Amino acid sequence: xxxxxxxxxxxxxxxxxxxxxxxxxxxxxxxxxxxxxxxxxxxxxxxxxxxxxxxxxxxxxxxxxxxxxxxxxxxxxxxxxxxxxxxxxxxxxxxxxxxxxxxxxxxxxxxxxxxxxxxxxxxxxxxxxxxxxxxxxxxxxxxxxxxxxxxxxxxxxxxxxxxxxxxxxxxxxxxxxxxxxxxxxxxxxxxxxxxxxxxxxxxxxxxxxxxxxxxxxxxxxxxxxxxxxxxxxxxxxxxxxxxxxxxxxxxxxxxxxxxxxxxxxxxxxxxxxxxxxxxxxxxxxxxxxxxxxxxxxxxxxxxxxx
Amino acid sequence: xxxxxxxxxxxxxxxxxxxxxxxxxxxxxxxxxxxxxxxxxxxxxxxxxxxxxxxxxxxxxxxxxxxxxxxxxxxxxxxxxxxxxxxxxxxxxxxxxxxxxxxxxxxxxxxxxxxxxxxxxxxxxxxxxxxxxxxxxxxxxxxxxxxxxxxxxxxxxxxxxxxxxxxxxxxxxxxxxxxxxxxxxxxxxxxxxxxxxxxxxxxxxxxxxxxxxxxxxxxxxxxxxxxxxxxxxxxxxxxxxxxxxxxxxxxxxxxxxxxxxxxxxxxxxxxxxxxxxxxxxxxxxxxxxxxxxxxxxxxxxxxxxx
Numbered sequence: 001x002x003x004x005x006x007x008x009x010x011x012x013x014x015x016x017x018x019x020x021x022x023x024x025x026x027x028x029x030x031x032x033x034x035x036x037x038x039x040x041x042x043x044x045x046x047x048x049x050x051x052x053x054x055x056x057x058x059x060x061x062x063x064x065x066x067x068x069x070x071x072x073x074x075x076x077x078x079x080x081x082x083x084x085x086x087x088x089x090x091x092x093x094x095x096x097x098x099x100x101x102x103x104x105x106x107x108x109x110x111x112x113x114x115x116x117x118x119x120x121x122x123x124x125x126x127x128x129x130x131x132x133x134x135x136x137x138x139x140x141x142x143x144x145x146x147x148x149x150x151x152x153x154x155x156x157x158x159x160x161x162x163x164x165x166x167x168x169x170x171x172x173x174x175x176x177x178x179x180x181x182x183x184x185x186x187x188x189x190x191x192x193x194x195x196x197x198x199x200x201x202x203x204x205x206x207x208x209x210x211x212x213x214x215x216x217x218x219x220x221x222x223x224x225x226x227x228x229x230x231x232x233x234x235x236x237x238x239x240x241x242x243x244x245x246x247x248x249x250x251x252x253x254x255x256x257x258x259x260x261x262x263x264x265x266x267x268x269x270x271x272x273x274x275x276x277x278x279x280x281x282x283x284x285x286x287x288x289x290x291x292x293x294x295x296x297x298x299x300x301x302x303x304x305x306x
Numbered sequence: 307x308x309x310x311x312x313x314x315x316x317x318x319x320x321x322x323x324x325x326x327x328x329x330x331x332x333x334x335x336x337x338x339x340x341x342x343x344x345x346x347x348x349x350x351x352x353x354x355x356x357x358x359x360x361x362x363x364x365x366x367x368x369x370x371x372x373x374x375x376x377x378x379x380x381x382x383x384x385x386x387x388x389x390x391x392x393x394x395x396x397x398x399x400x401x402x403x404x405x406x407x408x409x410x411x412x413x414x415x416x417x418x419x420x421x422x423x424x425x426x427x428x429x430x431x432x433x434x435x436x437x438x439x440x441x442x443x444x445x446x447x448x449x450x451x452x453x454x455x456x457x458x459x460x461x462x463x464x465x466x467x468x469x470x471x472x473x474x475x476x477x478x479x480x481x482x483x484x485x486x487x488x489x490x491x492x493x494x495x496x497x498x499x500x501x502x503x504x505x506x507x508x509x510x511x512x513x514x515x516x517x518x519x520x521x522x523x524x525x526x527x528x529x530x531x532x533x534x535x536x537x538x539x540x541x542x543x544x545x546x547x548x549x550x551x552x553x554x555x556x557x558x559x560x561x562x563x564x565x566x567x568x569x570x571x572x573x574x575x576x577x578x579x580x581x582x583x584x585x586x587x588x589x590x591x592x593x594x595x596x597x598x599x600x601x602x603x604x605x606x607x608x609x610x611x612x
Contacts, residue, residue, distance in 0.1 A: 089490060184395060186513075187533040207492075208514035211531060220605045222526035225517060227493040259608040293610060299526045300606050302565040304599060 003248040007123025009047040010080040024277040028123035031234035032241030034281040035268040037064040039245035046070035050077035077102040119248040127159035145169040165197040235269040242268030309554040313429025315353040316386040330583040334429035337540035338547030340587040341574040343370040345551035352376035356383035383408040425554040433465035451475040471503040541575040548574030
């Protein structure tokens, strides 16, 4: 039984206060897939790239045992390319270049071998592609997690609301939760959003952690305070990949497991930002992940006896 | 053995998206004292007011058993007055009026009966007054907590750094931690600030909770997500009062107790913002506080078994 991840596989060129990169491998599905691969062995990707992507770059993904049968390679095509510059605070960035290339006509292909999908991550993509993917799966997955961003709320709100009716978990940031709901209070925003379809809502707050709403409960997850954030690119995708990868491993969905899944997602995201691009996510060890999880436990733990 | 709180006792006029008030009782020492009074019985105030303050207003403080022998009343003087308007996000505000009045010449008087002070909260005030208070205590208190703000960093940084050498705990917000240290990363900021004197640093992040640094450890405390924040005035002071009140009750200072003290401070602050001014802090019950603490426990708790 597999975890299927739909999203971009792309080239990024990044500038942060710590340096800049030429074209390196990026994309939401890449980050999410790498993160998930440390927690679950049967990860399958649906995406599209051009012929320019190259075997060495593809190897970054396949060397982690990730199935790429659903990764379409367009002959003569160019891969999606994004270039951005982060400001000093690392919380805001300017997009310098966006070349959709093969992504412009992306029509997700679901190989027959992917029809065993039990866990589905609809990575940040146009809602039409997210919806098409869902429709092309013969059986409804046990859990559907959808990640999106303000851009799709600006240009495709109706399509987004349609697909939201069919997902179990939505992950967005605090500004996006406010935009989607029209409510400033995150408690009120969550109430409204949970009526749009998802049973669970995760509000990502970057350096301030994340909130989980669902089953009438709220969980506040800490973020690990870091001395240096080299490159925030892919942190949200790594979070989503770690989150669903942990749940796929556990094969049990409830609020308590969701809380732990958020801690695992946060841990993977905390690794991601330590180096440029996917570098840090390429060579993690189980021991490193375990130690990082223990850091989160220590960070949040308190005991009040009375 | 007493908990002494130095800070303003004042009039505020407030405007929030939920309404506005005429002159009501405010001031850092008022909020901190009320919050502390629910956790520790021997709370003493040092401050200054004018003759205009009135017995009914004073009664808000004294009815909680707070000692006001150190609260100077200047004959014919007018009390400190601040008026502000909060923006829709409740995180930013404009100051409309600041009338220092009797606060301009405030010279803190320490009654002989206050010399049993073991816990001292130097509330947000000019560093010169904070320092004078410390110097006028015959015995060094067990624990000195200092609260300050960006304004004093702008106009009295040298004086602030002098008094910082003599305190155990500093509470500031994230922007202030960055200003004081010149570091954007809060981990690096904390390292620098802990070399300035305090053994513990609390970074308040409002709706995002708080971070505690000290003893080579970090604790991340959640904030309670609230459906409505009516008036944020005094939240930071209530936090500080609840924090030191809890430690005074425990009579034991270590990292584990500091963590719990932050949860109690956060709980008191979460009550404070539910109504205008000091209204909510005037009539709390022990049961309400206990239930709120349990909400914080539930909010932050997760258990990872492997």
